Amino acid sequence: MLEWVGKLRSQNMAKFLISGGKKLSGEIKVSGSKNAVLALMAACLLTEDECTLANVPEIDDVRSMAEILKALGVEVKLDRHKLVIRASEIKNTKPSGEWASKLRGSILCLGPLLARAKNADFPFPGGDLIGKRPIDAHLEAFKILGAAADTSSGTLKIATPGLIGAKVVLEETSVTATENIMMAATLASGTTVIKLAAMEPHVQQLGIFLKKMGAKIKGIGTPTITIIGVSRLHGAKIKVIPDSEEAASLITLAAATRSDVKVSRLNPEFLEDYLLKLKKMNVQFEVGSDFVHIHAPAGEYHATKLQVGFYPKLNSDFIPPMSVLATQAVGDTLIYDWLYENRTGYVPELVKMGATAEVLDPHKVRISGPTPLRGANLNSSDLRMGVTLVIAALIAEGRSEIIDIHHIDRGYEHFEKRLKKLGADIKRLET
16 A cells, blocks of 8 residues: 655745845756646546656645545655555545645646546635636536536536547647646547647646556647547656746746856756747856756846747746846836736735836736845745745845745745755744
């Protein structure tokens, strides 16, 4: 019997105390991808055989997903950076809302449960409060594949007599909807074609993992994915790809603090548009096969336009940290994130620190620089905002206090310990 080992790091309230204004130096390694591993964990529901995931990040979202799987009767063992999962029997399709309602990634269990157990009853997924993140694309796709959904009771009750392959055209290019359809379709009868599919690296890795499990999939990494259903999938092993969101955060942190830092164990091909934007901002860096080495600036940083797009364009998660870099750039940086209307929550906190920043509308921000930042008492309300405030505190003069850092623990492994090794003056206080 596999046993689950691990606990949430931020079971109690915690905060960071940061003294800024210091240059950093050294090397920091990127962890496994949060977004990739959550989908891979959900995919393990599709087979009764044992699956093994390597390079798993030690983060709270992984622990939460493991608790959800446990509640379904799945055997889960976490041994540092390795997960062993076996869903030999799905004993329950209605997990406790304590975990599922807190984790946006819990929605990824719906497709596998429909495919394997023919039903699911989940609370509406939680996650970051960064704007409306409707699940309509998921429900419409499941309906097309032969499932019926009932949300009248306040939960997601979905059932099917048997999924049947069909063409699904996504109204929005949703990452999680693409992943859910892919997983559901692997055991459906017939052929499923997904149009306007998401192409992000973690979507591609899910497709690769499903193929390792015996799924028949074509078009991975393109807007059109074709899945021919099979009767059974088997166990498989895979190494989780590097976390591009974390990589971009760390690179931005190094640039914003005007430091000499090597960010390693990443895939530069996942970051091409982001690195292009850094070049336009006059950030000095060297790119290797698995690293980006940020050098101290040779001159002033330049303002530019930052606009979010679907992969391989600039990722929405990259924008909040880049806003701190924009406060140190000459001129006006215009930020346009059409994806989430509440992602601008970091702006008032930066203004509190002395930034010249303005929310033009729910999707647009203008930042004028350069402006010196000063320490302040700060509040983080989501994952990327938390890291953004850490970066701001590291370049600010004086001391900053950041509360609600459990958001950071959800997606960044031992963040303060790794920053300390670079020379950051950061302390974690449990309250």
